[in-house]
Amino acid sequence: DSGVTQTPKHLITATGQRVTLRCSPRSGDLSVYWYQQSLDQGLQFLIQYYNGEERAKGNILERFSAQQFPDLHSELNLSSLELGDSALYFCASSVSLDASGNTIYFGEGSWLTVV
């Protein structure tokens, strides 16, 4: 158990809909990262938050947004869903802002299926 908690574990929704994925980081971790894992693209970095502020942005679509709340949990909002958004979405956390000097622990992921 990594200590990173993600909900829901599985989600099936229709195209055009909006979903919210939730993440609670490990106790004491201030950085939260979101990654998308799809069959064709592999593991892709989406976005990072540190202590409530956005700190790094990857290949995140404009239809996607995220935030980190004062209690440090984070939510990833996916809207106008398309079939291609079906993927495993990971949340990860680490102690500090700089990912390179820290171990990043991943949650179990949220499986999103868009039908």
Added chain:
Amino acid sequence: AQKVTQAQTEISVVEKEDVTLDCVYETRDTTYYLFWYKQPPSGELVFLIRRNSFDEQNEISGRYSWNFQKSTSSFNFTITASQVVDSAVYFCALSEANSGNTPLVFGKGTRLSVIA
């Protein structure tokens, strides 16, 4: 730009065989970190090891060992006496000290199947 290549897409071995998973990386930074993660069939990503660019000493943890060679930009992972429970997808990842917008870059992964 940082890049990680895992040339082996799939490997299949018989239980108790040794197996090495290759990882080659590209970076312009002199300070960087390399990681290995395991993704079993259940889907979670499990951290295995982190190594910084200034520490080329090989590491052994039980049946797992890692060989870091800066001269060839490789960070290979060996499982000795493989077991069925080792069946998983293994990812190598890189994080540069000045990582800019991508904290952790992953390779495509190597799917290891250990057959009883």
